[in-house]
Each structure stands twice: as C-alpha cells, then as structure tokens.
Amino acid sequence: MSHAMPHHAEHSRGIHIHPSILSADFARLAEELARIRNADAVHVDVMDNHFVPNLTLGLPVVQAIRRATDLPLDVHLMIQDADRWAPAYAEAGAESVTFHAEAAGAPIRLARELRSHGAKAGMALKPATAVEPYLDMLEELDLLLLMTVEPGFGGQPFLDVVLPKIRRAREALDGSGVPVALQVDGGVTRDTIMRAAEAGADVFVAGSAVYGAADPEAAIDELRSAPLR
Numbered sequence: 687m688s689h690a691m692p693h694h695a696e697h698s699r700g701i702h703i704h705p706s707i708l709s710a711d712f713a714r715l716a717e718e719l720a721r722i723r724n725a726d727a728v729h730v731d732v733m734d735n736h737f738v739p740n741l742t743l744g745l746p747v748v749q750a751i752r753r754a755t756d757l758p759l760d761v762h763l764m765i766q767d768a769d770r771w772a773p774a775y776a777e778a779g780a781e782s783v784t785f786h787a788e789a790a791g792a793p794i795r796l797a798r799e800l801r802s803h804g805a806k807a808g809m810a811l812k813p814a815t816a817v818e819p820y821l822d823m824l825e826e827l828d829l830l831l832l833m834t835v836e837p838g839f840g841g842q843p844f845l846d847v848v849l850p851k852i853r854r855a856r857e858a859l860d861g862s863g864v865p866v867a868l869q870v871d872g873g874v875t876r877d878t879i880m881r882a883a884e885a886g887a888d889v890f891v892a893g894s895a896v897y898g899a900a901d902p903e904a905a906i907d908e909l910r911s912a913p914l915r
C-alpha cells in the first residue's frame with residue numbers, strides 16, 4: 687500500500703468488533719447478549735483447563751447461546767484434541783469455529799471438516815507461535831487469530847511484541863489474495879486497537895473493554911471508530 691494514501695485508507699478493509707462473553711456475567715448470559723446488539727459477532731471462549739489453565743463452558747452452553755441471540759457466534763476453542771471436539775461446535779450453528787494450531791493434529795483436515803459442516807474455519811496462534819509454518823494453508827482458512835495475550839484469562843495487557851507477526855500475516859494475506867479475516871484477541875482497548883489495526887488486523891475481540899464499560903454498546907462504537915481517527 688502506498689504511503690501517499692490517507693491514513694484511513696489503510697483501514698478500508700473494515701473494523702469488526704467481537705465482544706468476548708468471557709468478561710460477561712455468566713449467570714445472566716441472555717441479558718448480557720442483549721447489551722451488545724451492535725456487535726458484529728459474539729466471541730465465545732471455550733476452555734478445557736488443559737490447553738489453558740482455566741475452565742469456562744462447553745457445547746451445551748454454546749447451544750443455549752445460539753438460541754439466545756441472533757448475533758453470529760465466533761467460537762474460540764482453547765482446548766486440547768481440537769480435531770475430536772471442534773466439528774460439534776460447527777454443527778451447533780457457530781458461524782466460525784477457531785481451533786488452536788498448537789492443539790490440532792491435522793489442521794488442514796480439521797479446517798476442511800469445519801467448512802463441510804457449514805462453518806467458517808478459524809485457526810489461532812498463541813503469542814509465541816510463529817505464523818510462517820502456516821502460510822501455505824491460508825486458503826484452507828476463513829479466519830486467522832493471532833493472540834495478543836497468553837490465552838486463558840481476560841483483562842491482561844496487550845502484547846505489543848505480537849505486532850510484527852500481525853504485519854507479516856497481513857502482508858502474506860494481501861500477497862496471496864485469499865480473503866482470510868485477521869483477528870486479534872487480548873488486551874484490545876481504544877488505545878491498542880489502533881496499533882493492531884495499523885498492523886493489519888480487521889477483527890477485534892474485546893472482553894473487558896466492552897463488558898467492563900457502563901454502556902457496552904457505546905464501548906463497541908468507540909472501539910469501532912478509534913482506528914479511523
């Protein structure tokens with residue numbers, strides 16, 4: 687992209703905000719979902735206490751969330767043995783199902799299986815996992831998630847050390863011409879979203895920045911407009 691272009695032209699690919707219900711009140715999920723009606727999708731963190739040191743929710747709760755909102759579900763599986771468990775989340779009606787590269791035995795086969803169930807196929811990388819070994823499989827994916835915190839907990843600070851990886855992924859995606867969403871998750875705020883968007887991300891997961899606000903829908907609007915300023 688030419689440096690002569692106006693700053694906002696770099697964001698013409700769009701800014702999508704996916705609030706993470708990890709930071710919501712789990713005893714009032716339906717009400718919490720009704721507080722984010724202007725979101726682009728709801729991000730659902732599934733953790734198994736093995737891949738990450740935290741335990742959240744599984745398939746029955748994802749099925750209940752599917753019935754409780756019209757928003758698309760962006761399911762992020764932080765679980766071991768993703769090959770075995772991920773397809774059921776696609777069958778449950780998730781718009782996208784994201785597994786971790788570190789937890790998948792056969793990522794290409796799994797991505798194809800998710801698509802065959804009608805879901806978008808997402809693959810996530812922890813902060814210390816290099817993206818380069820996976821650049822040959824971009825066409826198998828609809829979404830690439832680069833974690834900007836160590837997965838497991840909300841409320842952690844954004845890891846700027848991931849920014850060069852976001853830039854390299856953006857260059858590879860633009861060079862390949864394959865339409866893969868580039869998502870970041872962890873520590874996204876009105877400040878950090880600008881750096882992540884400038885580096886090339888276009889889908890932003892935000893937990894505490896949305897559910898920690900008095901007005902989550904206003905917080906979503908602020909996040910959406912922040913990189914355009």
Ligand SMILES: O=C(CO)[C@H](O)[C@H](O)COP(=O)(O)O
Nearest residue numbers: 837838840841872873893894
């Ligand atoms: O995947 C996650 C943690 O593993 C969460 O989605 C993420 O951390 C969001 O929370 P916050 O915006 O508060 O950092």
